[in-house]
Amino acid sequence: xxxxxxxxxxxxxxxxxxxxxxxxxxxxxxxxxxxxxxxxxxxxxxxxxxxxxxxxxxxxxxxxxxxxxxxxxxxxxxxxxxxxxxxxxxxxxxxxxxxxxxxxxxxxxxxxxxxxxxxxxxxxxxxxxxxxxxxxxxxxxxxxxxxxxxxxxxxxxxxxxxxxxxxxxxxxxxxxxxxxxxxxxxxx
Numbered sequence: 001x002x003x004x005x006x007x008x009x010x011x012x013x014x015x016x017x018x019x020x021x022x023x024x025x026x027x028x029x030x031x032x033x034x035x036x037x038x039x040x041x042x043x044x045x046x047x048x049x050x051x052x053x054x055x056x057x058x059x060x061x062x063x064x065x066x067x068x069x070x071x072x073x074x075x076x077x078x079x080x081x082x083x084x085x086x087x088x089x090x091x092x093x094x095x096x097x098x099x100x101x102x103x104x105x106x107x108x109x110x111x112x113x114x115x116x117x118x119x120x121x122x123x124x125x126x127x128x129x130x131x132x133x134x135x136x137x138x139x140x141x142x143x144x145x146x147x148x149x150x151x152x153x154x155x156x157x158x159x160x161x162x163x164x165x166x167x168x169x170x171x172x173x174x175x176x177x178x179x180x181x182x183x184x185x186x187x188x
Contacts (some may be wrong), residue, residue, distance in 0.1 A: 012061040134168035
């Protein structure tokens with residue numbers, strides 16, 4: 001078997017030496033080609049790497065070096081075109097959401113939403129650290145269930161629910177700062 005056929009067969013069979021050779025033979029020239037198309041060396045390298053990864057994930061075989069070369073250049077060209085279109089779309093989005101187009105109230109609302117989401121995320125992280133039954137009691141209470149409903153659902157007494165809820169609140173109060181704990185109390 002000649003070297004080219006052995007190389008192509010190795011690519012198809014995912015052999016390390018063949019893929020290393022592919023990288024050595026094509027990576028620099030493909031990066032240079034893409035860089036000239038998109039005018040960004042770092043993103044060009046990412047595009048070429050993604051093409052290699054897609055090629056690895058697909059079950060491709062090439063009859064000769066020319067078809068491999070054609071495939072690689074066409075794949076990175078198409079990926080470059082997609083990249084350029086994405087950049088244009090991102091630029092349009094950025095223009096739509098530029099600070100000039102956003103009122104101060106929108107910024108305030110956005111900041112409030114971000115803070116609320118972060119507080120809720122922190123709250124759920126702390127609830128996840130509770131013992132299983134306590135976490136379930138707090139979660140069900142947060143969904144609007146009464147102590148009696150939670151007790152019936154979990155098949156335990158009302159006093160057990162009250163005790164576990166009290167222990168859970170004590171744990172959460174220790175773990176959360178006051179504003180997060182107030183958020184918890186408001187949601188329950």
